[in-house]
Amino acid sequence: MSETTTCAIIGGGPAGMVLGLLLARAGVEVTLLEKHGDFLRDFRGDTVHPTTLRLLDELGLWERFAALPFSEVRKATFDTAGRSVTYLDFERLRLPRPYIAMVPQWDLLNLLAEAAQAEPTFTLRMKTEATGLLRDGDRVVGVRYQGPDGPGELRAELTVACDGRWSMARQEAGLRAHDYPVKFDVWWFKLPYENSTEFSLLPRFGPGKALVVIPRQGYFQIAYLGPKGADAALRERGIEAFGRDVAALVPEAAESAAALTSMDDVKHLDVKVNRLRRWHTDGLLCIGDAAHAMSPLGGVGINLAVQDAVAAATILAEPLLRHRITDRDLAAVRRRRLLPTVVTQTVQRVLHRMLVGPLLGGKDPTPPAALLAVVDKLPWLSMLPAYFVGVGVRPEHAPAFARRGPGNTSG
The missing domain is CATH 3.30.70 (Alpha-Beta Plaits)
Structure with a gap:
């Protein structure tokens, strides 16, 4: 069985769902393939950062999200010398929702899927696993899949790999990642x-x-x-x-x-930190963990994946609507998102070397007295790590074509 679409998305995680929703709201024909029959899996990232909360608001989805059961993480503290020290304080950020929402990821993905399925150009195919890439010469022109009714082919003008750090599409396309040591x-x-x-x-x-x-x-x-x-x-x-x-x-x-x-x-x-040298090949783009696996420190991987999706939709919606997607368009996504990725991974690697490694090596975790004195005298310093974790480098906003008023999720 062979079908066609404008954009095929592999993987129904946060990056894939956000990209599919935004492109569909632009009027792009999108088909998303998710290999599982539901999103119910433990210990997927459950952190929804302030910038993602703002995005949900811009998309008109805040009221529906707020109805979900979630807890709010507003600070990060540690106990030392018989007292509690706050080293990260989201409440100091000038944001409408200064906290990380801890919500089961399946609830968030179901919300995004329902919103996307309200768009006439969006198709969600559950229990459908992408098994290979379709090619016309050197160009990727879609995916092979295994679905409930057997094998099939989905031809697409653009295929986007959102299938995580073990990405089938990335591997089959021959896109090489640079791995950084993690101990x-x-x-x-x-x-x-x-x-x-x-x-x-x-x-x-x-x-x-x-x-x-x-x-x-x-x-x-x-x-x-x-x-490790x-x-x-x-x-x-x-x-x-x-x-x-x-x-x-x-x-x-x-x-x-x-x-x-x-x-x-x-x-x-198995913690990995890596990054593709090139995020695309002709007809294929990788975003999220498929382009850059992040350390779990700070729980920022989901936020970066969502920001990748917003940037990709903003850049690619118009050329996809014109059916004239080019290598230059795909390269523009990497240019937009490379700086946030590099900065975040660099900070994580520094923390690995200066904090996690010594701790696991048995070093005394008590911070120096001088550092504690500085934190006591300058409590606003807790805003700096809060901004890095909660907002990050180059946060993205929903494009105008995807925005909706409160309670209006279908346009």
Whole structure:
């Protein structure tokens, strides 16, 4: 079976959904292929940053988003010398919603999918996995897929790879990424905790161990940081030893940690930081993690992927409507988004080297007294990391053609 569309999008994550919605609101014919039958997967990024919240408002989706269950992370603090120190404070930002919303990603994706499906030029194909690229000579002209009714072909003027760090499209197109060394991995898990009323990020440190505790409604979502390649050894030690490590760092959740029953509940993330040298080839564009895998530090990967999608839609909508997409148009997306990507990855790599590495090596995590004195005297400094995490470099706004008033999501 062979079909045609103007723009084929591979992957129904935040980048793919936002790009599909925006292009459809411009009137571009879009078909999005998502290999799963739903979006229900644990430990996908659940952070919705202030710039993404602003985007939802510009798209007329804020009221629907606000109806979802979510918690607000307004600060990041750590305990030292018997007191709590705020090192990141979103409330100091001059933004209408100065916080990170912690919402299950499947709820956000369902909201975006519903809004996109209200547009007559948008088609969402669930349970449809892109299995290869279609070519006409050197040009990519669509994708091969496996769907509920068997294999098929979708021909497209432009194919956009939003299929993540293990991108099939990127690999098949021969686009090469530069990998940066990362010496740690992350293990995600949940602990029930009914008293999580203060929604701030809580890093916890011990000799050779580090956790980041994200309070959610009714539970803690926890990132355990450990040396890269330690997954097998961690699992061999078993869940009881793992639970003791967690309880030592999060004593207020010690009872819940003791109730951990299986290492199957602890999900391993192989942390990667890489970036494509070239984000496109003739007929194909990569954005989001398919173009640049980010470290989980700061939870900024989703925000950058969404910003990529907004920039791509803004730049490509007109040439797609004219059916005259060129290499120059595709290269313009990379030019627009390269600086934010490079700056963010550079900061993350510095933090890996200066903070995460020494902590996992057993270094005392207590900040120098001089630094604590500066933070006490100049509390506004907590705005700087908040801006980097919550807003970032070169934040994007919804293009005029995609904007809607409150409550009007279909135009």
